[in-house]
Amino acid sequence: CIRDRISSAYITEKGQIFATSPNFSISPDPVYGETINFRGEGEKTAAAYGSNRATLFGEDVERLISYAKVPNLPIYIITSNSIDRVLTPWKSRTIYLLTLVAISLAVLTGLMVILKKHLAKRELAESSLVLSEKRYRDIVESASDWVWECDENLSFTYISDRYREVTGVDPKEIIGKSRESLFEKGWESGSYKQHFNDLQDKKAFRDFIYEAKLPGGKRFHFKISGQPIFDEDGIFCGYR
Numbered sequence: 001c002i003r004d005r006i007s008s009a010y011i012t013e014k015g016q017i018f019a020t021s022p023n024f025s026i027s028p029d030p031v032y033g034e035t036i037n038f039r040g041e042g043e044k045t046a047a048a049y050g051s052n053r054a055t056l057f058g059e060d061v062e063r064l065i066s067y068a069k070v071p072n073l074p075i076y077i078i079t080s081n082s083i084d085r086v087l088t089p090w091k092s093r094t095i096y097l098l099t100l101v102a103i104s105l106a107v108l109t110g111l112m113v114i115l116k117k118h119l120a121k122r123e124l125a126e127s128s129l130v131l132s133e134k135r136y137r138d139i140v141e142s143a144s145d146w147v148w149e150c151d152e153n154l155s156f157t158y159i160s161d162r163y164r165e166v167t168g169v170d171p172k173e174i175i176g177k178s179r180e181s182l183f184e185k186g187w188e189s190g191s192y193k194q195h196f197n198d199l200q201d202k203k204a205f206r207d208f209i210y211e212a213k214l215p216g217g218k219r220f221h222f223k224i225s226g227q228p229i230f231d232e233d234g235i236f237c238g239y240r
Contacts, residue, residue, distance in 0.1 A: 008079045011038060024080070031057060038067050038078050053083065148224075151238040154178050154199065173215045182212040202228045202236050 009020040015035045024031065040052030049068040056063060067078040146162035155178045159171035174182075183192075191208070198205045206225040213219050226239040 007081070008077060011036070011076050011078060013074050013076065038065055038076065040065075056080065147240070149229075149238060149240045150179070152236055154180065154239070157238070167214055167218065167220060169214050169216065169218070179212075182214065183210060204228060
C-alpha cells in the first residue's frame with residue numbers, strides 16, 4: 001500500500017541514483033545512474049535530512065521530496081510523492097470540516113428560528129394570560145355579588161372588593177380564616193351536614209345559606225355557591 005503511494009530511491013551524496021522502487025519515475029526506462037538535485041535550488045550544504053518541492057526527469061507533476069542520510073554511510077534515501085496526493089487528505093478534511101460547519105450553522109439557524117417562534121408564542125400566551133386575568137378581575141370587581149376563593153383547607157385566599165361594599169368589612173380581615181370559623185349557628189341542621197358532606201367529597205354546591213358573625217360583631221346571612229378547583233394532576237386545590 002505504501003509502495004503504491006510513495007516512491008523511494010537510494011542515492012549518493014552527489015545525487016546519483018543507484019537503486020529505486022518500481023514507481024519512482026513515470027519513465028519506462030531505468031533511471032539508474034541519473035543525477036538529481038534532491039536538496040533543491042540554492043541548497044549547498046550537505047544536510048542530514050530535509051525536504052523540497054521539485055519535478056523529476058522532465059515530468060510535469062510536482063512532487064514533495066524528502067531525504068535523509070543513512071548513518072555512517074555516504075548514502076541518502078529519498079522519498080517522493082505528488083503534491084496532489086500529499087494534499088488530498090488535507091483537502092478532504094478541509095471539505096469535511098467546512099461541510100460540518102455549514103451543517104452546524106444551518107442547524108443553529110433553524111434552532112434560532114424555532115426558539116424565536118417559541119418565544120413569540122410564549123410572549124403572546126403570557127400577554128393573553130395577563131389580558132384574560134385582567135378581564136376576569138374586571139368582571140369580578142364589577143359584579144353585584146362578590147367572588148371568593150379558598151385553598152385546600154377551605155381558608156379564604158381571595159375575596160373581591162364588593163365584599164367591603166356590602167358588609168363594611170375589609171376583605172383582608174377575612175383572608176386566612178375558614179368559612180366555618182365564621183359560622184354563627186346551624187351546625188347541627190340537615191343543610192349544614194349535607195354541605196359538609198359535599199365539601200368532603202369535593203363536590204360543587206349551590207345556594208347554600210348560612211349565618212355568619214363578622215369582625216366587629218356584625219351578623220349576616222349569606223347565600224353562596226362554589227366550584228371545586230383541581231390542578232393538572234387532579235389534586236384538589238380548593239374552591240372558587
